[in-house]
Amino acid sequence: MSDLEVRVDRDLCVGSGQCLISAADYFGQDIEGYVELLPDAPTADLATNEEVQEAVEKCPSGALSWHRPD
Numbered sequence: 001m002s003d004l005e006v007r008v009d010r011d012l013c014v015g016s017g018q019c020l021i022s023a024a025d026y027f028g029q030d031i032e033g034y035v036e037l038l039p040d041a042p043t044a045d046l047a048t049n050e051e052v053q054e055a056v057e058k059c060p061s062g063a064l065s066w067h068r069p070d
Contacts (some may be wrong), residue, residue, distance in 0.1 A: 004047040004066040006056065010034045013063035022058055023051035035063055 008027075015033035019026075026041040026049070046052045047066065056064040 003068060005069050006037065006046050006052060007065045007067045008035055008037050009063045009065070010036075011063075012061045014061045016060050018058045018060060019055040019064060022055035023049070026052055027055060027064075035059075 013034040015029065015035075017029065019035050020029065026038060026046070028036050028038050030036050056066060059065075
């Protein structure tokens with residue numbers, strides 16, 4: 001899973017804040033309440049980070065997902 005990256009789809013986000021509960025060091029909410037990957041978040045090995053994995057799994061709208069970079 002280490003070759004995967006987190007995809008953030010703001011169009012799917014419902015602003016539940018589950019990502020913040022699971023991984024506040026990596027995700028935030030913009031002024032409108034939608035998810036964003038924090039600019040200062042460590043990006044190395046996100047796919048192996050347990051907090052980020054939990055955030056992706058618990059996202060109720062599917063706004064967070066894994067994808068393989070091109």
